[in-house]
Amino acid sequence: MQHAELSSPPDIFRRGLRLGVVSIAFMVATVHAQTVAPILIEFSHVVKPDTPKGKAAQRFKELAESRTAGRVRVEIHPDSRLYKDREELDALRRGAVQILAPSLSKLAGVGGGDMEVFDLPFLFKDQAAFRAVTQGPVGTAMLRKLEKNGILGLAYWENGFKVFTANRALNDPRDVRGLRVRVQASRVLVAQMNVLGARSSVSPLIDVRAALRHGELDGQENTPSNIYTQKLHEAQTHLTVTKHGYLGYAVIVNQRFWLGLPAGIRATLEGAMRDATAYANQIAEAENIEALRLIAASGRIAVSKPTVQELERWRDAMAPTYSATSSWINADTLAAVKQAAGAPP
DSSP: OOOOOOOOHHHHHHHHHHHHHHHHHHHHHHHHHHHSOOEEEEEEOSSOTTSHHHHHHHHHHHHHHHHTTTSEEEEEEOTTSSOOHHHHHHHHHHTSOSEEOOBGGGGHHHHOGGGGGGGSTTOOSSHHHHHHHHTSHHHHHHHHTTGGGTEEEEEEEEEEEOEEEESSOOSSGGGGTTOEEEEOSOHHHHHHHHHTTOEEEEOOGGGHHHHHHTTSOSEEEEOHHHHHHTTGGGGOSEEEOOOOSEEEEEEEEEHHHHHTSOHHHHHHHHHHHHHHHHHHHHHHHHHHHHHHHHHHHHSSSEEEOOOHHHHHHHHHHHTHHHHHTTTTSOHHHHHHHHHHHTOOO
């Protein structure tokens, strides 16, 4: 009978040593993977968590963290807790935050005056018209205007049509004359109020309710979802469903941060953003319908819906806004937006 040759003690020792080294290396790698800090993304916005934007931000957080298996952590700072309206963009460019979703009104300072085209009154007949612009080549071209200032545009999020509130009935455009009305930081919105004979006041959203209560403001414009969640209807007596302008957002990131991410992580986050965007734009209209219902049901404010003839008067009264803003909104840009939206030239 032949017996297998036994390994010499030195061979056994060397094999054991190699196995030990491999085991130790594996353990070190495992510990290292477990202790490496996740990539932190600070996401700041100025509305409540239970708005369309707030819910979309939360959806992005959940998708980003789950799909990267914890390699990315998203911290959401809603309701101006971190930065107010006027502070957000500077914070993004400095790298103090990585993602924002500001209203399109705020992007003129980093993308040029053409970005304010979205604020023109009665430009979009419905949500589909707004979407035809933002989800097509015109919308893509608009976001590219931000890149010269170190900002990348990832997506457009929808909210809805704006309405007016005031401490008197707004049955006719002439009823706005002389009122001090809060608007976002947009020259178009300031011009809009000027042609109506009102005095515009640009102020952060977080400060509006107190200003209304203290009589520093007479009225404001916003979507029902923002009005309800900020409780602005509790500080006003009348709401008129004019639907005179559409409020949309651009999800934007610090370019240096975004391009510096590992390619695989960035691709995963882009997928999470696409899905969060689809969710955001799916819920926006229903959220505003429900918010308007709750506002009316509260009994705190009278809600009126203009007739077709009354809306036409609003449209005519605000039409001069187009000529008043033609010095900074390029005529070709406006024509492209109108064509994409199906609006009359």
